[in-house]
Amino acid sequence: MGEKVLMKGNEALAEAAIQAGCRYFFGYPITPQNEIPEYMSRRLPEVGGVYLQAESEVASINMVFGGAGTGERVMTSSSSPGISLMSEGISYIAGAELPCVIMNIVRGGPGLGGILPAQSDYFQATRGGGHGDYRLLVLAPSTLQEAVDLTMEAFDLAEIYRNPVMILGDGFMGQMMEAVEFKPAPERKLPDKRDRAVGYRARRGKRALVKSLYLDPAALEAHNMKLKAKYDLMADRETRHESYLVDDAEYVVAAYGTTARIARSAVRLLRDEGIAAGMVRPITVFPFPYAPFQNLGSQVKEVLAVEMSCGQMIDDVRIGVAGKVPVSFFGRVGGVAPTVDEIAEAVRRLRKS
Numbered sequence: 001m002g003e004k005v006l007m008k009g010n011e012a013l014a015e016a017a018i019q020a021g022c023r024y025f026f027g028y029p030i031t032p033q034n035e036i037p038e039y040m041s042r043r044l045p046e047v048g049g050v051y052l053q054a055e056s057e058v059a060s061i062n063m064v065f066g067g068a069g070t071g072e073r074v075m076t077s078s079s080s081p082g083i084s085l086m087s088e089g090i091s092y093i094a095g096a097e098l099p100c101v102i103m104n105i106v107r108g109g110p111g112l113g114g115i116l117p118a119q120s121d122y123f124q125a126t127r128g129g130g131h132g133d134y135r136l137l138v139l140a141p142s143t144l145q146e147a148v149d150l151t152m153e154a155f156d157l158a159e160i161y162r163n164p165v166m167i168l169g170d171g172f173m174g175q176m177m178e179a180v181e182f183k184p185a186p187e188r189k190l191p192d193k194r195d196r197a198v199g200y201r202a203r204r205g206k207r208a209l210v211k212s213l214y215l216d217p218a219a220l221e222a223h224n225m226k227l228k229a230k231y232d233l234m235a236d237r238e239t240r241h242e243s244y245l246v247d248d249a250e251y252v253v254a255a256y257g258t259t260a261r262i263a264r265s266a267v268r269l270l271r272d273e274g275i276a277a278g279m280v281r282p283i284t285v286f287p288f289p290y291a292p293f294q295n296l297g298s299q300v301k302e303v304l305a306v307e308m309s310c311g312q313m314i315d316d317v318r319i320g321v322a323g324k325v326p327v328s329f330f331g332r333v334g335g336v337a338p339t340v341d342e343i344a345e346a347v348r349r350l351r352k353s
Contacts, residue, residue, distance in 0.1 A: 003181065004179040004180065004181045005179065005180060005182075006179050007144070007177065007178070007179075007180055008035060008174075009144050009147065009169070009175060009178070010032075010034075010039065010105065010174040011035050011036075011039045012148050012180045013077075013174075014039040014077075015039070015148075016148040016182060017040075017152075018040075018043055020152040020156075022101070023044065023047065023049035023072060023073060023074075024044075024049060024050050024072050024073070024075075025040040025044060025049070025050070025051050025052070025074070026052050026054055026060040026061075026063035026074065027040075027053065027054065027076045027077055028054055028057045028059075028060050028078065030078055030079045030082045031079065031115040032105055032107055032115050032116075032175060033077050033079045033103065035174070036077040036103060036105070036174075037053065041053070056085065057078055057082040057083075057085035057086050058085050058086070060076050060078075060086070061076060061085075061086035061089030061090060061093070062089050064076050067100075068093060068099055068196075069098055069196055069210040070196060071196045073099075073155050074101075075100060075101040075102065075155075076102055077102070077105065078102075078103070078104060078105075079104065079105050079106060079171075080106055080107050080108075080113065080118075080120070081109065081111070081112060081113075083104050083124060083129065084124070084129065086102070087129040087130035087131075088130050088131070089130075090102065090129065090130050091130030091131050091132050094128075094134035094163060095134060095212030096210050096211055096212040097227075098164075098196075099159045099161075099162055099163065099164070100158060100164050101151070101154045101155055101164070101165050101166075101167065102164055102165070103151075103167045103169065104166060104167070105171060105173065105174040106118050106120065106169065106171070107171055108120065108333065109121075116335025117170040117171030117258065117335060117337065118170060118308050118309065118334070118335060119170060119312070120309040122168075122309060122313055125138045125166055125168050125286070126316075133224050133228065135163075135234075136163070136164050136166045136286060137157055137161060137234055137238060137284070138285045138286040139154060139166070139284060139285075140168045140169075140256045140257045140283060140285045141173070141283070142257050142260045142261050142281065143178065144173065144180050145179075145181065147169060147173060148180045148182060149183065152183075152185040153186070156186075156190065157238065160188060160190065161230055162230075163230065163234075168285060171335075172258045172337070173257070173258055196208055196210060231287070234286075234287050235287035238287060239287045240282075240283035240284045240289065241280060241292050242279075242280075242281040242283060243278070243279075243280055243281075243292055244264060244267060244278055244280075244281065245267060245271065245279065246279070246280060246296070247278075248276055248297075248299065249299070250275075250276040250277075250300060250301045251270075251276065251278070251300070251301060251302055251347050251350060251351065252279065252296060252300055252303045252304070253267060253277065253279045253280075253303075253343065253347070254279070254280050254281075254282075254303055254304070254305045254306065254317045255281060255306040255307065256281055256282045256285060256307075258337070259307060262338060262339065263306050263343055264281075266341075266344040266347070267279050269340060270344050270347055270348075275348070280292045282316075285313070288320070289320075290316070290320035291320075293317060293321045294321070294322060296324070302325055302326045303317060303321055303327045303328070304328050304329070304330060304343075304346055305317045305327060305330075305331075306330050306338060306343055306346070307329075307331045308333065308336075308337060308338070309331055310331060310333055311329045314329050330342070330343065
């Protein structure tokens, strides 16, 4: 579009997907992401695409499997319990090495929980919510502009790695409004699609077999090791983070997504008080950016993980720190967000202890 437009987060995510070439959406409504399918239902027919509301999340993810198998750019969106219902299908898609984009606008849980924002799906997103040895490439934006940029890039990444890519947001991100610009994603060399259910003549009559079933244990082991090598390649090439005022920091806050925006303000407040605080913000939560935690300076006295959960990212932070400094936790749950003052006070308590 080339200019900034004021948009609601969910609608900006949907438009970014369309700008990236997504032409097929299969999903089922659930708060707080309902504006995504609503927007898609209007916009996709305008660009020659197809919107289909399935009878359930289980049906929608299997439709995504079929659409991805044809080589088209497809996506779905949901929120927490809806993603749980999709987990089996996501495992199938990862096992069949098909590209797609999945948006999770997280709400509180467990169970039906509530419709307010949370970050309690971190384990589900980063540890493979379904069965088997599979991983998703998980992008966790903190602003709407970053969410738009990462969504547009996500479709390329899904094709490059032949793997589902998840955009991990939350109800704040879905419902807030900010000015965004739709810029083309960086040019990348994309793989050939003729081995999928397209290009029959180009394959000279050879069948395209899209599957995740391997009854021979040796064949399944080889397939699992191939997938692992791909995930290792993701970790080598796609790990992303932002460091903020870390070089001289004595207390480092680890936060991602919307919470990182709040934490950034807390860091500035602490700096104004003369407390050397900084922040490391993971942008990919799988693969997780361990390096910035491994490379923290010797002046760092403690790391504080801040999340809208009971402490799910803290395990990865501890792996990164590798015992060099203590790691503490502060979080709010159930749709309650930590405030700037609460995060700053948590750091002050560490300083006094």
